[in-house]
Amino acid sequence: MTKTRAEWAVIIEEKNQTGKMANTLAKALAQRYAYRWQFVDFLGPNGKESAGVVDIVAIRKSSKKPPAIEGLKRLDLFEIILIQVKGGSAGKPKASDIERLKRVRSRYDAQAIVLFEWNKKKDKRKGVAQFSKLDDRGAWEKKTASELFGKPSKSAKGIARTLSSSARAPRAAPALKGDAARKAWATRKAAATNGKKQ
Numbered sequence: 001m002t003k004t005r006a007e008w009a010v011i012i013e014e015k016n017q018t019g020k021m022a023n024t025l026a027k028a029l030a031q032r033y034a035y036r037w038q039f040v041d042f043l044g045p046n047g048k049e050s051a052g053v054v055d056i057v058a059i060r061k062s063s064k065k066p067p068a069i070e071g072l073k074r075l076d077l078f079e080i081i082l083i084q085v086k087g088g089s090a091g092k093p094k095a096s097d098i099e100r101l102k103r104v105r106s107r108y109d110a111q112a113i114v115l116f117e118w119n120k121k122k123d124k125r126k127g128v129a130q131f132s133k134l135d136d137r138g139a140w141e142k143k144t145a146s147e148l149f150g151k152p153s154k155s156a157k158g159i160a161r162t163l164s165s166s167a168r169a170p171r172a173a174p175a176l177k178g179d180a181a182r183k184a185w186a187t188r189k190a191a192a193t194n195g196k197k198q
Contacts, residue, residue: 022086026131028187030058030131030148032184036061039057039058042054054101061077062079080111081112082114084115084116087117087118089119092140098113098138114134114143114148115131115134115140117132
C-alpha cells in the first residue's frame with residue numbers, strides 16, 4: 001500500500017527525532033566518564049541528521065609528550081575520537097562508510113573510530129544503548145564509555161548522585177539500560193536546567 005505524503009512526513013519526523021535523541025544520549029553517556037574530553041556534534045538545521053560520515057568528534061588536549069616536533073610542549077596537541085551514531089533500526093556502517101571513517105581518521109590522526117547505537121524498540125523493557133570501537137581487523141568491538149573516555153569525573157558523579165536522590169529525576173530514565181544510562185539521562189537534564197537558568 002502506497003503511503004500518503006502526510007504518512008511519509010510522520011515517518012521522517014520520527015527518524016529525525018530518533019537520530020537527535022541518539023546523538024544526545026551518546027554525548028550524555030560519554031560525558032559521564034569524560035576526563036577532559038569535549039564533544040562536538042554536527043546536527044543539521046532544526047536538529048536533523050546532517051551529511052557526512054562523522055556525527056560527533058570527541059577531542060581533548062594530549063598530556064603525552066609530543067613527537068619530535070620542534071617547539072611543542074605537552075598539551076599543545078590533541079587526542080581525537082571520531083564517533084558515528086546510529087539510532088532506531090539503522091544498521092551498522094557499511095563497508096564504504098568504514099572506509100570513509102578510516103580515511104578521516106588518517107587525515108586527522110584520530111586515536112579511534114567509535115560507533116554508538118541506540119534502539120529503544122529492540123528491548124521494550126530497557127532499550128539498547130552501546131558503544132563499539134573499530135579494531136585493527138575492521139570489526140566492531142563492544143566497549144563501555146569508561147573504557148573509551150576514562151574515569152568518571154568528580155563533577156559528573158556528583159551531579160548524577162544529587163539528581164538520582166532527587167524527586168526531580170526524569171520518569172523516562174528507567175526505559176534506558178542500566179544505572180549508567182539512567183544517571184547519564186539525569187546528568188543531561190541537569191545540564192539543560194542549568195543552561196536555562198543562566
